[in-house]
Amino acid sequence: MAADGRAHDDDAVNPPRLQDVADRAGVSTATVSRALSGKGHVSSRARARVQQAAHELGFVVSYHASSLASGRSRNIGVVLPYVDRWYFSTVLEGVSAALTEAGYDLALYNFQGDRYRETVLTDFLLRKRLDAAVAVALPLDPAETDQLLSGGIPVVGVGGPLTGVPTISIDEADVGRRATEHLIHLGHRRIGHLGGEEEQPRYFAMSSGRRAGYEQAMAQAGLPVEPAWSLIADYSFTDAYQRVKNLLADPADRPTAIFSASDEMGAGAILAARDLGLTVPGDLSVIGIDAHPLGEAFGLTTIDQQARQQGVRAVGRVLEQLAGTAGEPTDEIIPAHFVVRSSTGPAPA
Amino acid sequence: MAADGRAHDDDAVNPPRLQDVADRAGVSTATVSRALSGKGHVSSRARARVQQAAHELGFVVSYHASSLASGRSRNIGVVLPYVDRWYFSTVLEGVSAALTEAGYDLALYNFQGDRYRETVLTDFLLRKRLDAAVAVALPLDPAETDQLLSGGIPVVGVGGPLTGVPTISIDEADVGRRATEHLIHLGHRRIGHLGGEEEQPRYFAMSSGRRAGYEQAMAQAGLPVEPAWSLIADYSFTDAYQRVKNLLADPADRPTAIFSASDEMGAGAILAARDLGLTVPGDLSVIGIDAHPLGEAFGLTTIDQQARQQGVRAVGRVLEQLAGTAGEPTDEIIPAHFVVRSSTGPAPA
DNA sequence: GTGAAAGCGCTAACAG
DNA sequence: CTGTTAGCGCTTTCAC
Numbered sequence: 001m002a003a004d005g006r007a008h009d010d011d012a013v014n015p016p017r018l019q020d021v022a023d024r025a026g027v028s029t030a031t032v033s034r035a036l037s038g039k040g041h042v043s044s045r046a047r048a049r050v051q052q053a054a055h056e057l058g059f060v061v062s063y064h065a066s067s068l069a070s071g072r073s074r075n076i077g078v079v080l081p082y083v084d085r086w087y088f089s090t091v092l093e094g095v096s097a098a099l100t101e102a103g104y105d106l107a108l109y110n111f112q113g114d115r116y117r118e119t120v121l122t123d124f125l126l127r128k129r130l131d132a133a134v135a136v137a138l139p140l141d142p143a144e145t146d147q148l149l150s151g152g153i154p155v156v157g158v159g160g161p162l163t164g165v166p167t168i169s170i171d172e173a174d175v176g177r178r179a180t181e182h183l184i185h186l187g188h189r190r191i192g193h194l195g196g197e198e199e200q201p202r203y204f205a206m207s208s209g210r211r212a213g214y215e216q217a218m219a220q221a222g223l224p225v226e227p228a229w230s231l232i233a234d235y236s237f238t239d240a241y242q243r244v245k246n247l248l249a250d251p252a253d254r255p256t257a258i259f260s261a262s263d264e265m266g267a268g269a270i271l272a273a274r275d276l277g278l279t280v281p282g283d284l285s286v287i288g289i290d291a292h293p294l295g296e297a298f299g300l301t302t303i304d305q306q307a308r309q310q311g312v313r314a315v316g317r318v319l320e321q322l323a324g325t326a327g328e329p330t331d332e333i334i335p336a337h338f339v340v341r342s343s344t345g346p347a348p349a
Numbered sequence: 350m351a352a353d354g355r356a357h358d359d360d361a362v363n364p365p366r367l368q369d370v371a372d373r374a375g376v377s378t379a380t381v382s383r384a385l386s387g388k389g390h391v392s393s394r395a396r397a398r399v400q401q402a403a404h405e406l407g408f409v410v411s412y413h414a415s416s417l418a419s420g421r422s423r424n425i426g427v428v429l430p431y432v433d434r435w436y437f438s439t440v441l442e443g444v445s446a447a448l449t450e451a452g453y454d455l456a457l458y459n460f461q462g463d464r465y466r467e468t469v470l471t472d473f474l475l476r477k478r479l480d481a482a483v484a485v486a487l488p489l490d491p492a493e494t495d496q497l498l499s500g501g502i503p504v505v506g507v508g509g510p511l512t513g514v515p516t517i518s519i520d521e522a523d524v525g526r527r528a529t530e531h532l533i534h535l536g537h538r539r540i541g542h543l544g545g546e547e548e549q550p551r552y553f554a555m556s557s558g559r560r561a562g563y564e565q566a567m568a569q570a571g572l573p574v575e576p577a578w579s580l581i582a583d584y585s586f587t588d589a590y591q592r593v594k595n596l597l598a599d600p601a602d603r604p605t606a607i608f609s610a611s612d613e614m615g616a617g618a619i620l621a622a623r624d625l626g627l628t629v630p631g632d633l634s635v636i637g638i639d640a641h642p643l644g645e646a647f648g649l650t651t652i653d654q655q656a657r658q659q660g661v662r663a664v665g666r667v668l669e670q671l672a673g674t675a676g677e678p679t680d681e682i683i684p685a686h687f688v689v690r691s692s693t694g695p696a697p698a
Numbered sequence: 699g700t701g702a703a704a705g706c707g708c709t710a711a712c713a714g
Numbered sequence: 715c716t717g718t719t720a721g722c723g724c725t726t727t728c729a730c
Contacts, residue, residue: 017707028717033709040710041715063478064417065707068722073413078457084435084442093433096459100468105478106457108427110445119449129412129454241646268646274623294643297590297617366723377701382725389726390699414723417706701730706723713718 016057024053036061073131075105076318079120079148080136083110085235086264086292087307091136091158094311102319104131111138121147132318134311135162154321158314159307166329168313170305170336176213176259179287179303182338183257184221187347188285191218192229192247192255194240194265210261210289229255233265237294240268248276248284256347257285263292263302270298270343281345291339299342306334365406373402385410422480424454425667428469428497429485432459434584435613435641436656440485440507443660451668453480460487470496481667483660484511503670507663508656515678517662519654519685525562525608528636528652531687532606533570536696537634540567541578541596541604543589543614559610559638578604582614586643589617597625597633605696606634612641612651619647619692630694640688648691655683 022029027046034040035050042050053059067073078095082088092108099106107130109120121144125133132153137160140148145164148155157167183191195211211230218225231247233239240260248254260266266288273284280286280299288295291304313332320326371378376395383389384399391399402408416422427444431437441457448455458473460466470493474482481502486509489497494513497504506516532540544560560579567574580596582588589609597603609615615637622633629635629648637644640653662681669675 018709019707029708030710030718031716034716037709043715046716060475062417062707063476064413064422065722066709068411068413068417068724069707069709071709071722075456082442083432083445084438086433089433089438092457093431093459093461096432096457097461097464100459100461100465100473103472105473105476106459107424108441108445108455108457110442110449110455112442112446112449115446116449123452124449124454126409127412127454237643238646271620271646294586297587297620367725368723378724379702379726380700383700386725392699395699411723414706415725417708418723418725420706420725699730702728704725704727706725709720709722711718711720714716 015062016059018059018061020057021050021053021059024057025049067129073105073129074103075107075130076315077107077109077125077130077133078136079109079111079125079133079138081111081113081117081138083108086290087159087262088136090307091311091314094308095134095136095158095315096311097308098312098315102315104319126151132156132322134158134314134318135165136160136311136314138162154318154326156314156317156321158310166317167331168310168317168334169331170310170334172209173213173216175289175303175305175336176210176261177217178213178338179210179259179289180214180217181221182287182301182344183259183285184217184223186257186285186344188255188257189223189347190226190229190255190257191223192226192231192258194231194233194244194258194260194269196261197232197234214259226255228253229258233268235262235265237264237268237271240265241272242268244269245272245276248273248278256283257287257344260286260288263288263290263295263300266300266302266343267292267294267298270300280343283348285344285347287344289336295339295341301341301344302339303336304339305336310334364411365408367408367410369406370399370402370408373406374398416478422454422478423452424456424479425664426456426458426474426479426482427485428458428460428474428482428487430460430462430466430487432457435639436508436611437485439656440660440663443657444483444485444507444664445660446657447661447664451664453668475500481505481671483507483663483667484514485509485660485663487511503667503675505663505666505670507659515666516680517659517666517683518680519659519683521558522562522565524638524652524654524685525559525610526566527562527685527687528559528608528638529563529566530570531636531650531693532608532634533566533572535606535634535693537604537606538572538696539575539578539604539606540572541575541580541607543580543582543593543607543609543618545610546581546583563608575604577602578607582617584611584614586613586617586620589614590621591617593618594621594624597622597627605632606636606693609635609637612637612639612644612649615649615651615692616641616643616647619649629692632697634693634696636693638685644688644690650690650693651688652685653688654685659683 018029022032035042035047080088111117133155136158155165157165159169193214231243266286269286270280288302367378371381384391384396429437458469482504485507504514506514508518542563580592615635618635619629637651
């Protein structure tokens with residue numbers, strides 16, 4: 001048993017407990033707890049012995065026990081309707097990064113459209129294993145919000161209207177207005193809009209803000225909003241491609257520019273135009289919102305909404321609340337910047 | 350206080366405990382526990398009273414306490430290198446769905462490339478709050494695998510080589526071979542390949558399997574593998590677009606078909622071809638792998654690798670292991686099917 | 699079928 | 715600065 005590469009002969013069965021570390025370091029469990037958590041005063045000598053012992057034993061605290069005793073779990077829930085769509089997975093990436101950095105675990109709750117909306121809200125979220133929650137683009141109704149809040153934990157929203165909860169987002173209307181004005185300043189007067197699915201208003205309330213900005217800019221410039229040029233797609237490349245292709249099919253009556261509420265749809269619009277033999281931006285200008293990586297190859301002009309950063313900030317806010325250093329529970333606007341590429345240009349003569 | 354819409358006047362402060370339910374139902378906490386968990390025998394009368402009381406109190410078990418006492422947490426970890434790339438987010442969606450369905454919580458551990466590889470493996474995964482783990486496309490080295498396994502919990506791999514752990518995946522080489530043969534049977538002899546980044550072999554070992562299948566098919570058909578036509582991209586649309594554009598720029602020496610290891614890259618290749626005035630499939634045929642939604646609008650022929658289903662199956666396997674009903678810890682191959690669209694056609698004369 | 703009681707492993711007063 | 719001592723809320727033998 002001496003030739004064995006592994007350490008001791010008693011390290012097999014049960015994982016070491018706090019008591020084991022205490023015994024080995026010759027102190028009490030209370031001291032071990034303090035030394036390891038950094039809370040409370042411990043002599044540097046004792047601390048060293050404890051750390052040494054803990055290391056030798058390969059000790060790691062049991063989170064269940066720790067959580068039960070302390071009431072805190074270093075675990076934060078992230079609730080979202082989708083996980084396989086660009087905006088959501090990008091926000092998730094940001095949330096995940098910030099949480100890992102802060103030493104928190106991340107519990108993922110995915111509605112999957114509406115499939116588990118009810119289940120997640122009632123069964124999962126309330127098991128009191130969360131210190132806080134981040135809700136991504138979830139326009140919950142008042143009852144549902146109450147439900148979410150009834151856990152008594154801090155909740156921060158991202159990218160969607162969530163009344164009663166501090167929210168991180170871009171200024172949807174402002175972004176819509178600026179995108180439209182960009183086209184107007186290029187001389188376009190026949191400007192169409194590609195917006196999000198209205199049949200899923202619970203999730204895509206954001207698209208209505210962008211549309212509002214578009215209409216506002218058009219009105220301000222004295223330009224008509226042509227209903228036939230207001231397309232509704234499901235935020236996907238393919239759906240936008242198809243709809244825009246239909247829109248552009250009639251040479252006699254089509255816009256010279258399109259403001260798309262998302263880059264994926266914007267890219268689809270560009271492909272549709274090309275497939276009809278139109279040039280971009282010669283015959284049609286397109287601007288999107290997102291800074292989706294796909295836009296690069298299409299030369300898509302866009303407004304970066306910093307999705308990842310939205311997630312990072314949400315975690316920042318949540319941690320502030322947990323630390324008790326939070327200020328007013330105000331909403332926070334993430335700045336959005338233009339990324340001008342080659343899909344927008346002067347209106348054709 | 351009677352006009353208050355809410356129930357009792359004592360429901361404010363602390364959440365109800367098992368003891369509260371027991372008191373109200375007139376039984377012991379042991380009976381409540383049995384009745385609510387369904388384990389052990391309880392008279393139907395007692396069960397009814399308990400459920401009634403629990404419902405009235407709005408009782409929900411504390412998972413921390415439950416986990417500490419039972420050693421099980423109904424919480425499963427998912428470890429992956431990215432969360433904002435198609436394959437990973439799609440697998441995650443499948444895992445998430447299956448887990449929610451089974452009543453398990455999902456703890457997300459995201460390496461973010463290599464950024465938190467170490468941290469996740471050492472700090473997070475070992476806190477013993479997981480019943481099992483699913484590792485997605487993580488070619489860990491033996492030491493890391495040991496680390497992952499040292500928690501003593503079942504681990505199932507998805508889509509990547511993970512020696513010592515049962516893995517769910519497609520047959521990479523077979524898929525690469527079939528895709529290539531599809532092109533060969535269409536009469537193509539000048540066939541290029543668009544593969545994954547070799548500089549990230551830890552994650553994209555899968556691409557080497559597809560490449561191997563390609564080379565195998567080419568050899569079997571007596572066709573040469575032209576090194577200049579073997580492109581390496583980073584799995585992104587934009588990078589593929591750029592590289593393929595460069596490849597196709599020389600009319601004198603270019604392939605008539607490309608087998609792309611992913612749909613995103615395949616779509617990028619199609620756009621590149623079009624931007625050079627080439628027609629697809631007239632001048633160039635392209636086939637990808639994935640069934641990525643983006644492929645539809647491009648008419649991209651592909652092989653569906655059922656990414657979501659891979660995630661679902663992984664959960665199935667994990668639950669089997671947890672239930673003790675698992676068979677041999679064998680690897681499992683997910684069938685992959687052709688989805689023929691318009692990007693592949695007869696080789697030009 | 700049901701209750702009593704002993705923990706699960708850790709934290710947090712409270713003394714000292 | 716450190717040890718003692720209660721629990722945290724639930725599960726689970728072990729008797730009855």
